[in-house]
Amino acid sequence: MTATRYDRAPGDRSTPAELQAETPPGVLVYTIGLFLAVVLTATSFWAANTSLLWAPGVPLGLAVLAIAQMGVHLVFFLHITTGPDNTNNVLALAFGVLIVTLVVAGSLWIMANLNDSMMPPAELMNLHMQH
Amino acid sequence: MNVAVAVYDVEHEALSGVSEAGPAPKRIVVAYGFWIFLLSDIVMFSALFAAYAVLVRSTAGGPNGAELFNQASAALETACLLASSYTCGLMSLAASSRRRVGTYLGAVVTFALGAAFLALEIREFADMIAHGATPQRSAFLSAFFTLVGCHGLHVAVGLIWLTVMMAQVAIKGFRASVQRRLLCFSLFWHALDIIWVGLFTVVYLMGVAP
Numbered sequence: 001m002t003a004t005r006y007d008r009a010p011g012d013r014s015t016p017a018e019l020q021a022e023t024p025p026g027v028l029v030y031t032i033g034l035f036l037a038v039v040l041t042a043t044s045f046w047a048a049n050t051s052l053l054w055a056p057g058v059p060l061g062l063a064v065l066a067i068a069q070m071g072v073h074l075v076f077f078l079h080i081t082t083g084p085d086n087t088n089n090v091l092a093l094a095f096g097v098l099i100v101t102l103v104v105a106g107s108l109w110i111m112a113n114l115n116d117s118m119m120p121p122a123e124l125m126n127l128h129m130q131h
Numbered sequence: 132m133n134v135a136v137a138v139y140d141v142e143h144e145a146l147s148g149v150s151e152a153g154p155a156p157k158r159i160v161v162a163y164g165f166w167i168f169l170l171s172d173i174v175m176f177s178a179l180f181a182a183y184a185v186l187v188r189s190t191a192g193g194p195n196g197a198e199l200f201n202q203a204s205a206a207l208e209t210a211c212l213l214a215s216s217y218t219c220g221l222m223s224l225a226a227s228s229r230r231r232v233g234t235y236l237g238a239v240v241t242f243a244l245g246a247a248f249l250a251l252e253i254r255e256f257a258d259m260i261a262h263g264a265t266p267q268r269s270a271f272l273s274a275f276f277t278l279v280g281c282h283g284l285h286v287a288v289g290l291i292w293l294t295v296m297m298a299q300v301a302i303k304g305f306r307a308s309v310q311r312r313l314l315c316f317s318l319f320w321h322a323l324d325i326i327w328v329g330l331f332t333v334v335y336l337m338g339v340a341p
Contacts, residue, residue, distance in 0.1 A: 012162065030224070045202065078318065092170055104180055107181035108185065
Protein backbone atom coordinates (compact mmCIF):
# COMPACT_ATOMS: atom_id res chain seq x y z
CA MET A 1 0.00 0.00 0.00
CA THR A 2 2.89 2.37 0.60
CA ALA A 3 3.32 3.02 -3.13
CA THR A 4 -0.15 4.56 -3.50
CA ARG A 5 0.47 7.07 -0.71
CA TYR A 6 2.81 9.08 -2.84
CA ASP A 7 2.50 10.81 -6.17
CA ARG A 8 3.70 8.88 -9.14
CA ALA A 9 6.93 10.08 -10.69
CA PRO A 10 6.41 11.53 -14.17
CA GLY A 11 7.32 8.94 -16.78
CA ASP A 12 6.86 6.11 -14.32
CA ARG A 13 4.24 3.47 -14.75
CA SER A 14 5.28 1.04 -12.02
CA THR A 15 2.05 0.21 -10.22
CA PRO A 16 1.47 -1.68 -6.99
CA ALA A 17 1.68 -5.43 -7.38
CA GLU A 18 -2.06 -5.98 -7.01
CA LEU A 19 -2.82 -3.67 -9.92
CA GLN A 20 -0.04 -5.01 -12.11
CA ALA A 21 -2.17 -7.78 -13.58
CA GLU A 22 -4.90 -5.40 -14.70
CA THR A 23 -2.73 -2.83 -16.47
CA PRO A 24 -1.77 -3.50 -20.08
CA PRO A 25 1.87 -4.50 -20.64
CA GLY A 26 4.28 -1.63 -21.25
CA VAL A 27 5.24 -2.67 -24.77
CA LEU A 28 1.60 -2.54 -25.83
CA VAL A 29 1.20 1.00 -24.44
CA TYR A 30 4.27 2.25 -26.32
CA THR A 31 3.18 0.48 -29.51
CA ILE A 32 -0.31 2.01 -29.40
CA GLY A 33 1.33 5.40 -28.85
CA LEU A 34 3.68 4.90 -31.78
CA PHE A 35 0.80 3.81 -34.03
CA LEU A 36 -1.33 6.86 -33.13
CA ALA A 37 1.65 9.21 -33.51
CA VAL A 38 2.48 7.78 -36.96
CA VAL A 39 -1.15 8.15 -38.08
CA LEU A 40 -1.30 11.78 -36.86
CA THR A 41 2.09 12.66 -38.41
CA ALA A 42 1.14 11.11 -41.75
CA THR A 43 -2.17 12.99 -41.68
CA SER A 44 -0.36 16.31 -41.05
CA PHE A 45 2.07 15.76 -43.92
CA TRP A 46 -0.80 14.75 -46.19
CA ALA A 47 -2.94 17.77 -45.16
CA ALA A 48 -0.06 20.18 -45.82
CA ASN A 49 0.42 18.93 -49.38
CA THR A 50 -3.04 18.07 -50.63
CA SER A 51 -5.23 20.30 -52.75
CA LEU A 52 -8.41 18.49 -51.68
CA LEU A 53 -8.83 20.59 -48.53
CA TRP A 54 -9.93 24.20 -48.19
CA ALA A 55 -6.55 25.94 -48.11
CA PRO A 56 -7.25 28.66 -45.47
CA GLY A 57 -8.37 25.98 -43.01
CA VAL A 58 -5.24 23.85 -43.37
CA PRO A 59 -3.05 25.72 -40.80
CA LEU A 60 -5.79 25.38 -38.17
CA GLY A 61 -6.11 21.68 -38.95
CA LEU A 62 -2.33 21.25 -38.68
CA ALA A 63 -2.36 22.96 -35.28
CA VAL A 64 -5.12 20.64 -34.06
CA LEU A 65 -3.22 17.57 -35.32
CA ALA A 66 0.00 18.75 -33.63
CA ILE A 67 -1.75 19.33 -30.29
CA ALA A 68 -3.42 15.92 -30.57
CA GLN A 69 -0.06 14.29 -31.21
CA MET A 70 1.50 16.08 -28.24
CA GLY A 71 -1.36 14.66 -26.16
CA VAL A 72 -0.65 11.16 -27.49
CA HIS A 73 3.03 11.53 -26.54
CA LEU A 74 2.13 12.76 -23.05
CA VAL A 75 -0.29 9.91 -22.39
CA PHE A 76 1.45 6.95 -24.06
CA PHE A 77 5.15 7.86 -23.76
CA LEU A 78 5.27 10.02 -20.61
CA HIS A 79 2.36 8.17 -18.90
CA ILE A 80 0.63 11.29 -17.63
CA THR A 81 -2.80 10.24 -16.37
CA THR A 82 -5.76 11.89 -14.66
CA GLY A 83 -5.33 9.68 -11.60
CA PRO A 84 -5.02 11.23 -8.14
CA ASP A 85 -1.37 10.18 -7.91
CA ASN A 86 -0.63 12.35 -10.95
CA THR A 87 -2.20 15.61 -9.76
CA ASN A 88 1.10 17.40 -9.18
CA ASN A 89 2.48 16.36 -12.57
CA VAL A 90 -0.68 17.56 -14.32
CA LEU A 91 -0.72 20.85 -12.40
CA ALA A 92 2.91 21.58 -13.35
CA LEU A 93 2.08 20.72 -16.96
CA ALA A 94 -0.98 22.98 -16.89
CA PHE A 95 1.15 25.87 -15.64
CA GLY A 96 3.68 25.21 -18.41
CA VAL A 97 0.93 25.19 -21.04
CA LEU A 98 -0.43 28.48 -19.63
CA ILE A 99 2.98 30.19 -19.91
CA VAL A 100 3.59 28.78 -23.42
CA THR A 101 0.18 30.03 -24.56
CA LEU A 102 0.76 33.48 -23.05
CA VAL A 103 4.23 33.83 -24.62
CA VAL A 104 3.28 32.65 -28.12
CA ALA A 105 -0.20 34.17 -28.43
CA GLY A 106 0.85 37.38 -26.65
CA SER A 107 3.90 37.90 -28.89
CA LEU A 108 1.92 37.30 -32.08
CA TRP A 109 -0.91 39.58 -30.95
CA ILE A 110 1.35 42.46 -29.91
CA MET A 111 3.56 42.23 -32.99
CA ALA A 112 0.56 42.09 -35.34
CA ASN A 113 -0.85 45.22 -33.65
CA LEU A 114 2.53 46.91 -33.83
CA ASN A 115 2.87 46.14 -37.53
CA ASP A 116 -0.59 47.56 -38.19
CA SER A 117 0.06 50.77 -36.23
CA MET A 118 3.58 51.35 -37.57
CA MET A 119 2.81 50.78 -41.23
CA PRO A 120 3.48 54.15 -42.89
CA PRO A 121 1.08 55.44 -45.57
CA ALA A 122 1.76 54.26 -49.11
CA GLU A 123 3.16 57.60 -50.42
CA LEU A 124 5.64 57.74 -47.52
CA MET A 125 6.74 54.19 -48.34
CA ASN A 126 7.41 55.26 -51.91
CA LEU A 127 9.50 58.21 -50.68
CA HIS A 128 11.55 55.79 -48.60
CA MET A 129 12.08 53.57 -51.59
CA GLN A 130 13.39 56.44 -53.70
CA HIS A 131 16.14 57.48 -51.30
CA MET B 132 -13.75 0.93 -14.85
CA ASN B 133 -12.99 -1.57 -12.12
CA VAL B 134 -9.40 -0.42 -12.03
CA ALA B 135 -10.40 3.21 -11.53
CA VAL B 136 -12.74 2.35 -8.68
CA ALA B 137 -10.08 0.27 -6.99
CA VAL B 138 -7.53 3.09 -7.25
CA TYR B 139 -9.92 5.63 -5.73
CA ASP B 140 -10.78 3.33 -2.85
CA VAL B 141 -7.14 2.81 -2.10
CA GLU B 142 -6.52 6.55 -2.25
CA HIS B 143 -9.21 7.33 0.31
CA GLU B 144 -7.74 4.88 2.74
CA ALA B 145 -4.21 6.01 2.10
CA LEU B 146 -4.83 9.77 2.27
CA SER B 147 -4.93 9.77 6.06
CA GLY B 148 -1.49 8.18 6.07
CA VAL B 149 0.27 10.73 3.88
CA SER B 150 1.61 12.88 6.71
CA GLU B 151 2.90 9.85 8.60
CA ALA B 152 4.53 8.44 5.49
CA GLY B 153 7.24 11.13 5.55
CA PRO B 154 8.97 12.61 2.53
CA ALA B 155 8.38 10.95 -0.83
CA PRO B 156 11.00 8.49 -2.14
CA LYS B 157 13.96 10.05 -3.91
CA ARG B 158 12.88 8.62 -7.27
CA ILE B 159 9.64 10.64 -7.18
CA VAL B 160 11.34 13.84 -5.96
CA VAL B 161 14.09 13.61 -8.62
CA ALA B 162 11.69 12.84 -11.48
CA TYR B 163 9.32 15.64 -10.41
CA GLY B 164 12.17 18.13 -10.25
CA PHE B 165 13.31 17.05 -13.70
CA TRP B 166 9.74 17.37 -14.96
CA ILE B 167 9.74 21.02 -13.76
CA PHE B 168 13.05 21.57 -15.57
CA LEU B 169 11.62 20.09 -18.78
CA LEU B 170 8.57 22.34 -18.58
CA SER B 171 10.78 25.42 -18.15
CA ASP B 172 12.84 24.22 -21.13
CA ILE B 173 9.60 24.05 -23.12
CA VAL B 174 8.78 27.60 -21.98
CA MET B 175 12.18 28.69 -23.35
CA PHE B 176 11.35 26.97 -26.66
CA SER B 177 8.00 28.77 -26.72
CA ALA B 178 9.90 32.09 -26.75
CA LEU B 179 11.92 30.87 -29.75
CA PHE B 180 8.69 29.68 -31.43
CA ALA B 181 7.14 33.11 -30.83
CA ALA B 182 10.22 34.84 -32.30
CA TYR B 183 10.08 32.57 -35.36
CA ALA B 184 6.35 33.11 -35.86
CA VAL B 185 6.80 36.90 -35.63
CA LEU B 186 9.80 36.98 -37.99
CA VAL B 187 8.70 34.35 -40.53
CA ARG B 188 7.78 37.00 -43.15
CA SER B 189 10.89 39.16 -42.53
CA THR B 190 12.96 37.62 -45.30
CA ALA B 191 14.65 40.92 -46.30
CA GLY B 192 14.41 39.93 -49.96
CA GLY B 193 16.15 36.62 -49.26
CA PRO B 194 14.76 33.12 -49.71
CA ASN B 195 11.61 32.15 -47.79
CA GLY B 196 10.60 28.86 -46.25
CA ALA B 197 8.78 27.50 -49.28
CA GLU B 198 11.96 27.85 -51.37
CA LEU B 199 14.32 26.43 -48.73
CA PHE B 200 12.60 23.59 -46.94
CA ASN B 201 12.58 20.04 -48.22
CA GLN B 202 9.56 18.18 -46.87
CA ALA B 203 10.93 14.73 -47.70
CA SER B 204 13.93 15.39 -45.49
CA ALA B 205 11.69 16.76 -42.72
CA ALA B 206 9.51 13.65 -42.92
CA LEU B 207 12.57 11.42 -42.64
CA GLU B 208 13.84 13.39 -39.61
CA THR B 209 10.39 13.09 -38.01
CA ALA B 210 10.34 9.32 -38.59
CA CYS B 211 13.83 8.93 -37.06
CA LEU B 212 12.95 10.91 -33.94
CA LEU B 213 9.58 9.22 -33.45
CA ALA B 214 11.10 5.75 -33.80
CA SER B 215 13.91 6.66 -31.40
CA SER B 216 11.32 7.86 -28.87
CA TYR B 217 9.64 4.45 -29.17
CA THR B 218 12.88 2.49 -28.73
CA CYS B 219 13.76 4.74 -25.79
CA GLY B 220 10.48 3.66 -24.20
CA LEU B 221 11.37 0.00 -24.81
CA MET B 222 14.82 0.66 -23.33
CA SER B 223 13.30 2.10 -20.14
CA LEU B 224 11.00 -0.95 -19.87
CA ALA B 225 14.02 -3.26 -20.15
CA ALA B 226 15.96 -1.15 -17.63
CA SER B 227 13.16 -1.21 -15.04
CA SER B 228 13.03 -5.00 -15.23
CA ARG B 229 16.86 -5.10 -15.10
CA ARG B 230 17.33 -6.79 -18.45
CA ARG B 231 20.86 -5.84 -19.48
CA VAL B 232 20.79 -7.02 -23.10
CA GLY B 233 17.42 -5.37 -23.77
CA THR B 234 18.66 -2.10 -22.28
CA TYR B 235 21.81 -2.07 -24.42
CA LEU B 236 19.87 -3.00 -27.54
CA GLY B 237 17.29 -0.25 -26.92
CA ALA B 238 20.05 2.26 -26.24
CA VAL B 239 21.99 1.36 -29.40
CA VAL B 240 18.90 1.69 -31.63
CA THR B 241 17.87 4.93 -29.89
CA PHE B 242 21.38 6.33 -30.34
CA ALA B 243 21.54 5.30 -34.01
CA LEU B 244 18.16 6.88 -34.82
CA GLY B 245 19.01 10.05 -32.88
CA ALA B 246 22.36 10.29 -34.67
CA ALA B 247 20.62 9.76 -38.03
CA PHE B 248 18.24 12.61 -37.17
CA LEU B 249 21.15 14.87 -36.28
CA ALA B 250 23.07 13.94 -39.44
CA LEU B 251 20.03 14.74 -41.62
CA GLU B 252 19.59 18.08 -39.87
CA ILE B 253 23.28 19.01 -40.22
CA ARG B 254 23.18 18.07 -43.91
CA GLU B 255 20.09 20.27 -44.34
CA PHE B 256 21.81 23.20 -42.59
CA ALA B 257 24.99 22.76 -44.64
CA ASP B 258 22.91 22.67 -47.81
CA MET B 259 21.12 25.90 -46.91
CA ILE B 260 24.35 27.67 -45.97
CA ALA B 261 25.97 26.52 -49.20
CA HIS B 262 23.11 28.20 -51.10
CA GLY B 263 23.70 31.50 -49.27
CA ALA B 264 20.86 31.05 -46.74
CA THR B 265 23.04 31.76 -43.70
CA PRO B 266 21.72 32.96 -40.31
CA GLN B 267 23.03 36.46 -41.16
CA ARG B 268 20.95 36.69 -44.36
CA SER B 269 17.60 37.72 -42.80
CA ALA B 270 15.68 37.88 -39.53
CA PHE B 271 13.65 34.88 -40.72
CA LEU B 272 16.79 32.78 -41.17
CA SER B 273 18.23 33.92 -37.81
CA ALA B 274 15.03 32.81 -36.09
CA PHE B 275 14.97 29.54 -38.06
CA PHE B 276 18.55 28.57 -37.21
CA THR B 277 18.06 29.53 -33.54
CA LEU B 278 14.87 27.50 -33.15
CA VAL B 279 15.85 24.37 -35.09
CA GLY B 280 19.50 24.58 -34.04
CA CYS B 281 18.53 24.78 -30.36
CA HIS B 282 16.46 21.62 -30.73
CA GLY B 283 19.35 19.93 -32.56
CA LEU B 284 21.68 20.96 -29.73
CA HIS B 285 19.32 19.32 -27.24
CA VAL B 286 19.37 16.12 -29.30
CA ALA B 287 23.19 16.20 -29.37
CA VAL B 288 23.30 16.63 -25.58
CA GLY B 289 20.82 13.75 -25.27
CA LEU B 290 23.09 11.49 -27.34
CA ILE B 291 26.07 12.27 -25.09
CA TRP B 292 23.90 11.68 -22.03
CA LEU B 293 22.75 8.31 -23.42
CA THR B 294 26.37 7.23 -23.96
CA VAL B 295 27.25 8.22 -20.39
CA MET B 296 24.22 6.32 -19.07
CA MET B 297 25.23 3.14 -20.89
CA ALA B 298 28.73 3.42 -19.42
CA GLN B 299 27.11 3.76 -15.98
CA VAL B 300 24.91 0.71 -16.55
CA ALA B 301 27.99 -1.25 -17.63
CA ILE B 302 30.10 -0.20 -14.65
CA LYS B 303 27.60 0.38 -11.82
CA GLY B 304 24.76 -1.91 -12.89
CA PHE B 305 21.09 -1.14 -12.25
CA ARG B 306 21.45 0.49 -8.85
CA ALA B 307 18.83 3.01 -7.70
CA SER B 308 20.83 6.11 -8.70
CA VAL B 309 21.38 4.78 -12.23
CA GLN B 310 17.67 3.90 -12.51
CA ARG B 311 16.74 7.48 -11.54
CA ARG B 312 19.07 8.92 -14.18
CA LEU B 313 17.66 6.56 -16.80
CA LEU B 314 14.15 7.73 -15.90
CA CYS B 315 15.24 11.38 -16.29
CA PHE B 316 16.88 10.56 -19.62
CA SER B 317 13.74 8.97 -21.02
CA LEU B 318 11.68 11.98 -19.86
CA PHE B 319 14.18 14.27 -21.64
CA TRP B 320 14.11 12.23 -24.86
CA HIS B 321 10.29 12.06 -25.00
CA ALA B 322 10.06 15.81 -24.31
CA LEU B 323 12.42 16.49 -27.25
CA ASP B 324 10.04 14.55 -29.48
CA ILE B 325 7.11 16.63 -28.23
CA ILE B 326 9.00 19.81 -29.12
CA TRP B 327 9.80 18.37 -32.55
CA VAL B 328 6.06 17.81 -33.18
CA GLY B 329 5.47 21.54 -32.72
CA LEU B 330 8.57 22.32 -34.73
CA PHE B 331 7.85 20.33 -37.88
CA THR B 332 4.24 21.56 -37.85
CA VAL B 333 5.08 25.25 -37.48
CA VAL B 334 8.30 25.38 -39.52
CA TYR B 335 8.13 22.71 -42.19
CA LEU B 336 4.39 22.21 -42.79
CA MET B 337 2.86 25.66 -42.19
CA GLY B 338 5.91 27.35 -43.74
CA VAL B 339 5.60 25.40 -46.98
CA ALA B 340 1.80 25.29 -47.22
CA PRO B 341 0.61 27.60 -50.02
